[in-house]
Amino acid sequence: MSSNQYTRAKSADKLFKVVALAFTIFALGILVVLLFDIFSRGIARINWSFFQNLPSRHAEKSGIMTAMAGMLSLLFFTIIIALPIGILAGVYLQEYGKRNKFAKFIEINIANLAGVPSVIYGILGLTLFVRILKLGNSLIAGALTLSLLILPIIIVTTREAIRAVPDSLREASYGMGATKWQTTSKVVIPSAFGGILTGIILAMSRAIGETAPLLVIGALVYVPFIPEGPRDQFTTLPIQIFNWTSRPQSAFIVNAAAGIIVLLLITFLLNGIAIYIRNKWYKKIKY
Amino acid sequence: MFKLETKNANLWYGEKQALKDISIGIEPNTVTAFIGPSGCGKSTLLRCFNRMNDLIENTKITGEYLLDSTEIYKDMDVYELRRKIGMVFQRPNPFPKSIFDNVAYGLRIMGEKNQTALKDRVEISLKNAALWDEVNGILNKSALSLSGGQQQRLCIARALATAPTVVLMDEPASALDPISTAKIEDLIYDLKKKFTIVIVTHNMQQAARISNRTAFFYLGELIEFDETKKIFTNPEKERTQNYVTGRFG
Numbered sequence: 001m002s003s004n005q006y007t008r009a010k011s012a013d014k015l016f017k018v019v020a021l022a023f024t025i026f027a028l029g030i031l032v033v034l035l036f037d038i039f040s041r042g043i044a045r046i047n048w049s050f051f052q053n054l055p056s057r058h059a060e061k062s063g064i065m066t067a068m069a070g071m072l073s074l075l076f077f078t079i080i081i082a083l084p085i086g087i088l089a090g091v092y093l094q095e096y097g098k099r100n101k102f103a104k105f106i107e108i109n110i111a112n113l114a115g116v117p118s119v120i121y122g123i124l125g126l127t128l129f130v131r132i133l134k135l136g137n138s139l140i141a142g143a144l145t146l147s148l149l150i151l152p153i154i155i156v157t158t159r160e161a162i163r164a165v166p167d168s169l170r171e172a173s174y175g176m177g178a179t180k181w182q183t184t185s186k187v188v189i190p191s192a193f194g195g196i197l198t199g200i201i202l203a204m205s206r207a208i209g210e211t212a213p214l215l216v217i218g219a220l221v222y223v224p225f226i227p228e229g230p231r232d233q234f235t236t237l238p239i240q241i242f243n244w245t246s247r248p249q250s251a252f253i254v255n256a257a258a259g260i261i262v263l264l265l266i267t268f269l270l271n272g273i274a275i276y277i278r279n280k281w282y283k284k285i286k287y
Numbered sequence: 288m289f290k291l292e293t294k295n296a297n298l299w300y301g302e303k304q305a306l307k308d309i310s311i312g313i314e315p316n317t318v319t320a321f322i323g324p325s326g327c328g329k330s331t332l333l334r335c336f337n338r339m340n341d342l343i344e345n346t347k348i349t350g351e352y353l354l355d356s357t358e359i360y361k362d363m364d365v366y367e368l369r370r371k372i373g374m375v376f377q378r379p380n381p382f383p384k385s386i387f388d389n390v391a392y393g394l395r396i397m398g399e400k401n402q403t404a405l406k407d408r409v410e411i412s413l414k415n416a417a418l419w420d421e422v423n424g425i426l427n428k429s430a431l432s433l434s435g436g437q438q439q440r441l442c443i444a445r446a447l448a449t450a451p452t453v454v455l456m457d458e459p460a461s462a463l464d465p466i467s468t469a470k471i472e473d474l475i476y477d478l479k480k481k482f483t484i485v486i487v488t489h490n491m492q493q494a495a496r497i498s499n500r501t502a503f504f505y506l507g508e509l510i511e512f513d514e515t516k517k518i519f520t521n522p523e524k525e526r527t528q529n530y531v532t533g534r535f536g
Contacts, residue, residue: 166380168376168378168380169380169382171339171342171376171380172376172380172381172382172442172445173382173392174339174342174369175337175339175369175373175374175376175446176369176370176373176392176393176396176445176446176449177365177366177367177368177369177370177393177396177397177449178366178392178393178396179366179396182396186392186395186396187382190383190384191382191383
């Protein structure tokens with residue numbers, strides 16, 4: 001390489017570094033502006049009564065009690081429904097299913113399902129659960145809809161976690177006279193547990209943030225009570241925020257900002273737990 | 288009477304024939320080494336004895352395979368067979384569990400729940416694998432915290448825990464440093480008092496040091512099977528001579 005080319009390569013290298021840095025700062029800058037805007041508007045609004053109050057016509061008396069309760073119950077039912085189905089499906093597809101064209105077909109479709117816009121799941125939920133199964137705009141209808149939404153995520157991450165378990169561990173287990181189920185339940189799933197758990201928590205934070213499918217099945221209602229059973233109507237924090245932002249009075253915008261802060265913190269918390277578990281687990285298991 | 292025996296063993300992976308008409312008898316309480324270039328069928332034959340080839344799709348197998356004169360593929364339960372014939376693999380593959388749980392694994396899947404029985408059996412197995420002195424007191428630590436050589440001896444202890452009479456070893460020292468290798472070799476020498484050992488190895492010196500008899504395989508055929516001393520000093524076949532002296536392979 002001539003010295004001229006060398007100089008040019010070096011300056012191109014420098015240029016790329018500067019451009020990449022500029023775009024990174026740009027992206028982070030937007031996030032900082034957004035966060036600053038939200039926090040400066042909403043942080044003062046967060047106090048104990050904000051968590052305790054029911055929604056109200058008066059912005060100052062409004063709170064997120066029912067939205068939080070609705071969100072947590074919705075999450076609870078969603079996890080109860082989606083978790084066993086998703087994990088068992090993932091385990092079956094990876095450990096038991098035959099490797100043929102049909103399996104490939106299913107695999108591609110599950111990956112595609114993970115990319116379907118969430119509002120489509122809302123329409124499916126509205127038709128299937130709300131109308132055909134006559135569940136109405138109830139907690140259980142919402143939980144079933146969100147389950148469909150997060151199932152692909154759980155299945156895909158479970159499969160990936162199980163695929164990462166080396167065959168040498170399976171061989172060791174079979175070599176001692178273990179059956180397939182003993183090998184799967186005592187060696188493969190425990191070894192893949194960290195990865196599966198991470199997937200579950202990521203699925204949960206996805207479910208928490210969803211608004212569109214719940215709007216479609218009709219969760220945008222005034223709910224002045226905490227849901228007591230799966231057939232009750234409900235509302236969730238993102239919907240409450242959506243509701244507040246559509247009000248003309250500026251006091252409700254402040255409420256929305258405060259609600260967003262709470263929602264952000266919950267999401268960060270869940271993601272943080274996921275990362276913590278993943279790091280801890282991977283440190284313990286190095287194959 | 289032979290401990291392990293095959294008569295006219297043939298095996299195909301899909302279209303490819305990996306074993307060609309192999310008949311071999313292995314005497315109890317001996318160390319038998321399988322040697323030969325890569326792809327010669329030595330590991331495949333080893334894995335016939337505990338039916339690990341069953342796990343590979345598209346495998347076809349014919350011939351007779353006997354453990355204590357009982358047909359392995361027809362008259363025995365595969366899970367029972369694998370408890371009677373332990374296996375140690377090329378790379379140490381301890382489970383990401385505690386040292387104790389690793390050794391107790393085989394017993395637990397058999398349904399053993401008695402803690403005293405488990406403890407006794409774990410201790411005996413670790414002593415048999417010459418690891419007890421190094422891990423006594425840290426049995427609850429993760430098996431992955433051990434060194435590579437210790438992990439491999441742990442895998443041997445784990446294989447011994449279900450009280451097998453045969454131990455199959457597939458290049459057990461190929462991933463270890465010379466000191467760990469020497470320890471494994473000493474261990475194999477001790478183990479043959481209680482167990483029948485079949486070991487696959489690429490290391491000629493290792494085969495010469497530890498085995499009583501040596502079988503030389505080439506392209507799926509058993510070329511020669513004799514006393515180790517004879518194989519290494521005065522083999523019948525020229526091909527064997529060439530291989531053990533390093534002229535090919």
